[in-house]
Amino acid sequence: xxxxxxxxxxxxxxxxxxxxxxxxxxxxxxxxxxxxxxxxxxxxxxxxxxxxxxxxxxxxxxxxxxxxxxxxxxxxxxxxxxxxxxxxxxxxxxxxxxxxxxxxxxxxxxxxxxxxxxxxxxxxxxxxxxxxxxxxxxxxxxxxxxxxxxxxxxxxxxxxxxxxxxxxxxxxxxxxxxxxxxxxxxxxxxxxxxxxxxxxxxxxxxxxxxxxxxxxxxxxxxxxxxxxxxxxxxxxxxxxxxxxxxxxxxxxxxxxxxxxxxxxxxxxxxxxxxxxxxxxxxxxxxxxxxxxxxxxxxxxxxxxxxxxxxxxxxxxxxxxxxxxxxxxxxxxxxxxxxxxxxxxxxxxxxxxxxxxxxxxxxxxxxxxxxxxxxxxxxxxxxxxxxxxxxxxxxxxxxxxxxxxxxxxxxxxxxxxxxxxxxxxxxxxxxxxxxxxxxxxxxxxx
Numbered sequence: 001x002x003x004x005x006x007x008x009x010x011x012x013x014x015x016x017x018x019x020x021x022x023x024x025x026x027x028x029x030x031x032x033x034x035x036x037x038x039x040x041x042x043x044x045x046x047x048x049x050x051x052x053x054x055x056x057x058x059x060x061x062x063x064x065x066x067x068x069x070x071x072x073x074x075x076x077x078x079x080x081x082x083x084x085x086x087x088x089x090x091x092x093x094x095x096x097x098x099x100x101x102x103x104x105x106x107x108x109x110x111x112x113x114x115x116x117x118x119x120x121x122x123x124x125x126x127x128x129x130x131x132x133x134x135x136x137x138x139x140x141x142x143x144x145x146x147x148x149x150x151x152x153x154x155x156x157x158x159x160x161x162x163x164x165x166x167x168x169x170x171x172x173x174x175x176x177x178x179x180x181x182x183x184x185x186x187x188x189x190x191x192x193x194x195x196x197x198x199x200x201x202x203x204x205x206x207x208x209x210x211x212x213x214x215x216x217x218x219x220x221x222x223x224x225x226x227x228x229x230x231x232x233x234x235x236x237x238x239x240x241x242x243x244x245x246x247x248x249x250x251x252x253x254x255x256x257x258x259x260x261x262x263x264x265x266x267x268x269x270x271x272x273x274x275x276x277x278x279x280x281x282x283x284x285x286x287x288x289x290x291x292x293x294x295x296x297x298x299x300x301x302x303x304x305x306x307x308x309x310x311x312x313x314x315x316x317x318x319x320x321x322x323x324x325x326x327x328x329x330x331x332x333x334x335x336x337x338x339x340x341x342x343x344x345x346x347x348x349x350x351x352x353x354x355x356x357x358x359x360x361x362x363x364x365x366x367x368x369x370x371x372x373x374x375x376x377x378x379x380x381x382x383x384x385x386x387x388x389x390x391x392x393x394x395x396x397x398x399x400x401x402x403x404x405x406x407x408x409x410x411x412x413x414x415x416x417x418x419x420x421x422x423x424x425x426x427x428x429x430x431x432x433x434x435x436x437x438x439x440x441x442x443x444x445x
Contacts, residue, residue, distance in 0.1 A: 007025065007042070011254070056086070060090055064093070070417065089113075099370070107327075108326075112322070115264065125231065128311035132297075135304065136300075162202060162228075164439055175290070182279070188273075200291065202230075216427050231288075239281060243264075275317075332361055335352060344389075345392065346412075356420055356421050376402035385404045398439070399435050400435065
């Protein structure tokens, strides 16, 4: 019988006299035949513990944006319902890219009242998209991207601009984010600064990428862009796991809920420490993209016409203290520019938010998966993949079997399903695709 664990499960772990209770119970454990005997004896000696606050009987209101021809795992909807059954939940939504994740599904939006959940933010904190529309020379104009030699130029420049995965090299570069005083305001963050410095300007593995796209605005104007997807690397992963575990241990002293669904009171010390870390990871992820894009401009010699970025895996706090958790979902406020990528072999979209209150001002963060990574690997057809990329004139490097176009939902149907959330500003076709492939990674998701 694990005395300490049982006492914590019954809410005694949060009491100031817990050490004395545990010591007393351990000394008498031989007299307890069952867990009920133990708790009854503790209640007699130290008083009954306050009853834990249970989950809501029904989840808070939510709405799903799903295309009828786009499959969704029922487990993803169940995850969303569980999150919305927390006593601090206000409402939520499921985006068209909804699929099962850790605790909260990817494509899930959950709004909590005065509470922040690290697990609902995720383990790649502030993963994000960035697009730089390039001012290119005469040889590398949009109309020349059908030329394999021109695409090889772009591929070499991308490879010179970033590296992927655990062993990614950053050449000792610096950025103002590494001088943010937040690194020194938390003992936990202080211990991660050297890791952050070593990975600054690198990209994650798996579904993270750096692409050259051929963009077409609705008026027919074309452009060439560098489109990147990555986040806060190994540091964000460690922060996500550390605070998610701490949130479970903190909330369980007062509430009953499934493991992985813990949260902090927004004004509490751990809540403020997590917010500090999350905000810092937002700046750090942004810095990674800025460095990659600046490197690309330097090695290519091109100029910058326009830059757009948006992030997911983050929590936004409104003036009333409502906390908008978007796990694999992005803000889509009225007039807000955003990027919704497809896959390595399909279109991506530059969009403008419509400010739909029913979705909590949110849209999808990508195409989403119809099934798991392992199933995508099992179904991988190398010949079909090569034919798909060849027919579309896409040069690629490091695309893993679970990152092909077949591993994702149809991005056009995903966009169609959220026509009331965003307007399309431009369609972007992949012409050069660079991914982390099967390299080792320490990123989260």
